[in-house]
Amino acid sequence: MANTSIILRVELDHGKVTFGDVAAAISKSGGDITSIDVIRPGKDSSVRDITVEVADTQEDRVVESLKRHDGIKLINVSDRTFLVHLGGKIKVQPTLPIKNRDDLSRVYTPGVAKVCTAIHEDQDKAYSLTIKRNTVAVITDGTAVLGLGDIGPHAAAPVMEGKAMLFKQLAGVDAFPICLDTTDTEEIIRTIKAISPIFGGINLEDISSPRCFEIETRLAQELDMPIFHDDQHGTAVVVIAGLLNALKVVNKRMENIRVVVNGIGAAGVSICKMLLSAGVTKLVPVDREGAIVRGGTYSHPMWQWLADQPQVEANEGSLKEVIKGADVFIGVSRGNLLNGEDIRSMGPDPIVFAMANPEPEVSPEEAIPHSRVYATGRSDYPNQINNVLVFPGLFRGALDCRARCINEPMKLAAARAIASVVSGGELNELYIIPSIFNEQVVIEIRKAVVQAAILTGVARRIPKDFR
Numbered sequence: 274m275a276n277t278s279i280i281l282r283v284e285l286d287h288g289k290v291t292f293g294d295v296a297a298a299i300s301k302s303g304g305d306i307t308s309i310d311v312i313r314p315g316k317d318s319s320v321r322d323i324t325v326e327v328a329d330t331q332e333d334r335v336v337e338s339l340k341r342h343d344g345i346k347l348i349n350v351s352d353r354t355f356l357v358h359l360g361g362k363i364k365v366q367p368t369l370p371i372k373n374r375d376d377l378s379r380v381y382t383p384g385v386a387k388v389c390t391a392i393h394e395d396q397d398k399a400y401s402l403t404i405k406r407n408t409v410a411v412i413t414d415g416t417a418v419l420g421l422g423d424i425g426p427h428a429a430a431p432v433m434e435g436k437a438m439l440f441k442q443l444a445g446v447d448a449f450p451i452c453l454d455t456t457d458t459e460e461i462i463r464t465i466k467a468i469s470p471i472f473g474g475i476n477l478e479d480i481s482s483p484r485c486f487e488i489e490t491r492l493a494q495e496l497d498m499p500i501f502h503d504d505q506h507g508t509a510v511v512v513i514a515g516l517l518n519a520l521k522v523v524n525k526r527m528e529n530i531r532v533v534v535n536g537i538g539a540a541g542v543s544i545c546k547m548l549l550s551a552g553v554t555k556l557v558p559v560d561r562e563g564a565i566v567r568g569g570t571y572s573h574p575m576w577q578w579l580a581d582q583p584q585v586e587a588n589e590g591s592l593k594e595v596i597k598g599a600d601v602f603i604g605v606s607r608g609n610l611l612n613g614e615d616i617r618s619m620g621p622d623p624i625v626f627a628m629a630n631p632e633p634e635v636s637p638e639e640a641i642p643h644s645r646v647y648a649t650g651r652s653d654y655p656n657q658i659n660n661v662l663v664f665p666g667l668f669r670g671a672l673d674c675r676a677r678c679i680n681e682p683m684k685l686a687a688a689r690a691i692a693s694v695v696s697g698g699e700l701n702e703l704y705i706i707p708s709i710f711n712e713q714v715v716i717e718i719r720k721a722v723v724q725a726a727i728l729t730g731v732a733r734r735i736p737k738d739f740r
């Protein structure tokens with residue numbers, strides 16, 4: 274269950290209530306007081322801001338209990354999550370002040386013309402003389418936002434701003450959110466190509482499948498810069514990282530495990546592909562209609578590709594049937610599809626990555642008693658498997674070596690780098706994946722990605738610390 278933090282501004286009539294009454298009312302209706310600020314003290318009455326932690330579903334109950342209480346006037350309710358979004362979450366800042374005419378003539382006309390001419394004569398100079406080398410576009414059409422679905426480009430913006438914030442804070446990358454008001458594949462490709470000159474890389478985000486595959490493939494072919502669909506590959510990289518470590522905990526090998534992946538959309542396709550490159554020999558992809566089987570015929574081109582792979586099982590069945598005896602379950606579909614009994618039917622020491630947002634495929638209450646390792650995409654349970662562990666460091670590395678693309682070896686190197694941040698001594702069932710606040714994560718991914726880019730011949734520049 275998700276929690277929220279609300280601030281209640283209340284006026285107390287001291288003739289009728291004490292603060293103890295307020296605290297009791299909040300606690301009885303399911304809220305937890307985390308702080309109290311006195312806004313206006315007074316003998317007969319006082320005003321206070323009370324910060325309350327409450328389950329999403331209980332918020333109305335807390336508010337109602339105060340409204341009904343004699344002697345308490347509820348002046349305002351503010352949700353802290355909304356408060357941090359006021360005015361947006363990022364801004365543009367100049368790198369130097371313009372203090373006088375001399376400065377002006379350098380950063381602007383006429384001085385700037387010299388620089389434009391230099392870039393006109395040698396386009397590569399855009400990397401040294403503009404923001405290009407450190408700037409990434411975070412681009413969506415708003416069609417597959419988190420697990421919320423097609424909520425449109427305006428409503429998608431808070432997620433894109435959040436990703437931009439994370440790029441900057443975690444890896445020093447300047448990222449700019451772009452929300453496109455079109456869902457037409459060709460128009461999206463054309464628009465992204467047209468705005469690409471100012472960017473050093475493109476992070477595609479929350480674009481629904483199957484259009485996301487065509488958009489990414491075409492852009493990678495037609496643009497000479499890193500193109501990365503975060504929901505596909507960021508997720509796959511972090512899943513492989515978590516799996517490498519979870520397998521160490523249960524003492525099993527990639528070649529021997531049977532893996533069920535549920536939800537063969539953007540994330541699921543890329544996860545399946547990466548599992549195969551990592552050496553998995555028994556793979557069961559599952560979507561709404563049940564298992565996608567070897568030898569089957571499918572209209573979805575990626576499902577057909579999977580059906581042609583020798584490692585994909587040929588047996589048909591529903592999710593609840595095929596999960597029996599599996600060593601690993603990976604869910605990137607939707608919430609609450611499995612219960613404890615299903616997890617109990619898996620093989621010994623099951624590994625469960627239930628990554629649908631915001632509700633996982635199987636809740637911790639149901640899964641934990643029957644699984645050896647349990648992970649979700651959320652920050653309020655242990656083992657958060659989320660693509661935020663990947664995109665900052667991956668783009669840091671790709672920008673620093675001016676990579677032409679992001680290829681499979683770079684992704685696999687990033688997965689191994691993330692896994693390596695958890696040392697042998699630290700590794701256990703509740704700690705298979707490092708925290709995003711662990712500064713080693715970006716450092717290790719960058720190093721591994723730059724090395725892989727150099728080895729595969731896609732680096733156009735060797736960063737100083739690699740010379």
Ligand SMILES: NC(=O)c1ccc[n+]([C@@H]2O[C@H](COP(=O)([O-])OP(=O)(O)OC[C@H]3O[C@@H](n4cnc5c(N)ncnc54)[C@H](O)[C@@H]3O)[C@@H](O)[C@H]2O)c1
Binds near residue numbers: 481536628
């Ligand atoms: N934790 C993370 O880092 C992370 C990253 C990416 C996506 N996700 C989550 O994974 C989910 C899928 O994301 P996506 O971008 O791949 O979306 P998507 O729409 O591209 O794919 C979802 C797939 O799940 C399938 N599906 C839906 N209901 C199903 C069911 N009952 N059984 C089997 N399959 C079912 C759909 O048919 C579709 O193929 C979302 O909830 C998203 O928030 C989490």
Ligand SMILES: O=C(O)C[C@H](O)C(=O)O
Binds near residue numbers: 417418420479630660
């Ligand atoms: O944004 C996230 O938290 C993860 C992922 O990109 C998603 O779309 O669910």
Ligand SMILES: [Mg+2]
Binds near residue numbers: 419478479503504
């Ligand atoms: Mg996403």
